[in-house]
Amino acid sequence: MPGEFDLIRRFFHYPTSHTDLGVGDDAALLRARPGMQLVVSTDMLVAGTHFLPDTDPFLLGWKAAAVNISDMAAMAAEPRWITLALALPHADEEWVSALARGFRECCEGYCVDWIGGDTTRGPLNLCPTVFGEVPFESAVRRDGARHGDDLWISGWPGMAALGLAQLQGQLQLVGGWAESCLDRLHRPLPRVALGIGLRGIASAMLDVSDGLLGDLSHILERSQVGAIIEETALPLEPLLAACKITERATAALLGGGDDYELLFCVPREKRGQVEALSRHFELPLHRIGRILDKSGLWLQRGDGVCEALAARGFDHFVAAKTPD
Incomplete structure (x- = not known):
């Protein structure tokens, strides 16, 4: 040996x-x-x-x-x-x-x-x-989000969570989606070029490891703001194609982790710069909500009704994921 x-x-x-x-x-x-x-x-x-x-x-x-x-x-x-x-x-x-x-x-x-x-x-x-x-002084931190900022997410978050569910026998994914989701789980792709491209554009940023809602809560807490997420803007298409269950796809996107996509805030007047980065890197960037000047986190349904969300992701000492 x-x-x-x-x-x-x-x-x-x-x-x-x-x-x-x-x-x-x-x-x-x-x-x-x-x-x-x-x-x-x-x-x-x-x-x-x-x-x-x-x-x-x-x-x-x-x-x-x-x-x-x-x-x-x-x-x-x-x-x-x-x-x-x-x-x-x-x-x-x-x-x-x-x-x-x-x-x-x-x-x-x-x-x-x-x-x-x-x-x-x-x-x-x-x-x-x-x-x-x-x-010097160009790092994008978690504490810079401001009222009116757009809230963005890169790529297709939730695929790794579906891959884990498939691996654990909790879910049977459709067609070739199992391989794609497992690849996202095992071989995440750090968005280094995008992160560097967002210098001077993003006001706050982090990578999603413990679930979109849970990680967003860190930005909201550090920046002392709230946020509203628009249900109709959530990038659910590949998740729905993979599992065919709307509730499961939404839970994977909002509560799943391990995708290591970038979640970031950008002032509205810089929206065009983000769209240009999306085209340049050939990477989907989705505007999923906005930052509010009051604390709390809400989901705006397609009919306009808002409901409060629990902003809690995975915690190693409190075994819970959200939402259910």
Whole structure:
């Protein structure tokens, strides 16, 4: 059975492109570019909580990198470096090799240098830390939403939630939609280019990991505002095509997580700039509501009637998802 340092040498030691010193010493040496702020985030993945223990290790490696890189997109930052701390119940060389390939493939796709980490024996747990750069005072935070801003979401949120339901035997998706939804669950695509494109346009932004409503509540709380979501503007088309159940599709969109799409607020006068970004990146961007000057969250039905929504997503210490 290989030892810790043999695993590191064989599977976690890769050349870097913009790092002064990477794997092989007590620490890496990084050089931030002039005029940039460093952006740092850690997002842990724990077996049985964030992924099933029998998940394909290549896909798990990809996702571990992707969900952390997505945090850079959410801040309008450029991801540059990443580390991986890894706890393993045992040293399965084939499994570790596949994990490392998936992690590296995602990093290379986003020009991120893998600069180190740690391995130890223990319950299966992956803990990457990602480092990025953003021009000074250009990061898009959660606390900038203002009354009258449009509320936007990228892509097709909810597909990963349907994929998980299919995987757990709770739902039978139609035709080829199962493969598409499972791909969204296992291989999320961080919206880095969009996040960078929204510098100077978006007033507030985050990535949706724990459900649209729950993550929106963070923007509302930090910005001390409320919001109204328009039912007729929700991008339900692929979800309805996949499951044929309106209530299930709506619950997946509003309460499902793991898509890592960007949820962002933009002043109305900049609406055309968002539409231009959508065309440029060939990425659907949906205007689903607006920000209010009073606290609370509402859903405006197609008949104009508004109902209050509970803005609560997944909580690791309060096992609940919303809405039902």
